[in-house]
Each structure stands twice: as structure tokens, then as C-alpha cells.
Amino acid sequence: MTDRPHPPFLPTPPHPSDRRAVSALLESPDTSLIDLVDSLLDKGVVLDGEVVLGLADVDLVYLRLTLLLVAADRVLPPKGQ
């Protein structure tokens, strides 16, 4: 098993307009999406094993929510990169 805590579909920092949209997203009718992304993709036990995500059919809303909600130090590349 190998751990891949940085999902490969998150190379780009959020656009400022996305940042401004965070409150609106958080108050969207389906806030359970936020919990799903937060819980299943960013939390939970990670073994030294493998966390690999199938990437087909990824809905853009998940990309956006993930960018907004996953802790920055786990998502954004270090400064200067």
C-alpha cells in the first residue's frame, strides 16, 4: 500500500473568485457534499498503504469544494513552486 494524500487533481490554487464563493457554497442546499468531501477524501485512517482515487467522471463541484475545504497545507504547493 502507498499513501497518496495529495489528490492528483488539485495542482492549482483556487482562483480569487472561487475564494469569494466559499460562503455561498457552504450554504448551498446540499451541504452534505461538503461533509462527504471533507470526511472521505481528507479524513479517515491513512495506512502506509494505498489511497488511490479513480478520476473518471469527477464532477467539477467536487473539485471546487475540495479546493475550498481541504486544509491548505495538504492541497496547495509550497511557495515558490
Next chain:
Amino acid sequence: MIYVYAVAEQLADVGGLTGVQGEPLTLVPFGGATAVVGEVTARPLLDPETLRAQDALVRMLHDRARALLPMRFGTSSSDRQEMLRSLAAHHELLSHLAAVRGCEQMVVRVLGRSSPVDLHVSAAASGTEYLQALAKRHHAAPQLENFVRGVGDLARAVKVEPSPQPGLIGTVYHLIERGGADEYRHAIDRVAAGLSGVRVLVSGPSPPYAFA
């Protein structure tokens, strides 16, 4: 391929439950605990339906177990032996299981104005820089401390995540005893009512994802 959903304690059975691909579930004992796994033909895809299916399954397992640690989406092994080796290497799982025994998770997301700060800690070049970054994170969102203190003895454990995003001050995860959600929500409402310029979104109860 073995897909791992959770590690549980005193999980009697998984009768009537199936995995995200409709596969039967298997209980694999290790070290006094049990891994809940399914044998899948391919790694589950990341899509809304599968996320919902896994979350629903983990919740049902949590309801049936004395303690449960959810696995992150996508956790898999090529075979059972590899999975058992991996689990055996993580002795901390058993202590984490003990810590969440009889508990569930509540989450409060705190919305409001916050100062944008650089919350990177993983990029620190030295230990001192790392500690300074951690301290910066802690002080970046003092409003969150109100929600740490405000629930008092209701919380068995707490985790605080300040947010770098304007509009979201941060998220506080609480581990509470099962059945305590209503009392928790009242406590959070009381805290929020005493703060200006702050709104909250409370969710839960849920399995203890943040404490796994």
C-alpha cells in the same frame, strides 16, 4: 483487490450490508479489532454516487459497532496479506479505536471575516519555522477557540482547522458521546449567539472521520 472501509471494535455482523460495488463484506480480525473489507474487481471511481454509498455504509457500520475508524476513500490493498501487514504496522489504530469508543463526531464550520494568512506548515525549512507556522495557524483564528471552550465537558476530544479561505474562518471537529448531538447543538448556538460577525454551520453526528 481488497477495499478497506473501516476498522471496528465489537462489530457483531454485517448482515444485509454490501460494499460500494455491491460486493459482500468480510470481517477480517486483527489485533483484537476487525477490518471491514470488500473484494472489488476495480478501484471505485471518485464520483458523487460512490462517495455517498461509502459514507452511508460507514455510517451503518458505525451504528453497529462499539467503536469505528473510517478509512479514507480509495484505501485498498492488492490482497488480504498485504492489508494485514499494513494494519499490523499501525499499532496506533487500536489506541485510536479506544479513544472513539462510544463516541461520534460533530462538526462546526465557522463563517465570517478572517485575516488571510499563510497557513503552510509542511513547507517549513526548519523545526523553528515549523513551530512558528503552527503558532501562526493557532492565532490566525481566535474565534475558533470560543467553540472549543464553549462545548465544555461535552467534548471528549477536539480538532481545530483554521481556514486560509476568506469567508471561512475554520472548522472545529468535536468528538462527543453518542446521543449528545442535541445538547451539542444547543451549546454551539449559545456560543454563536455571543459572537458578532460570525455564523456557523453545524453537521453531524457522523462517524469519527477526523479522529481516525
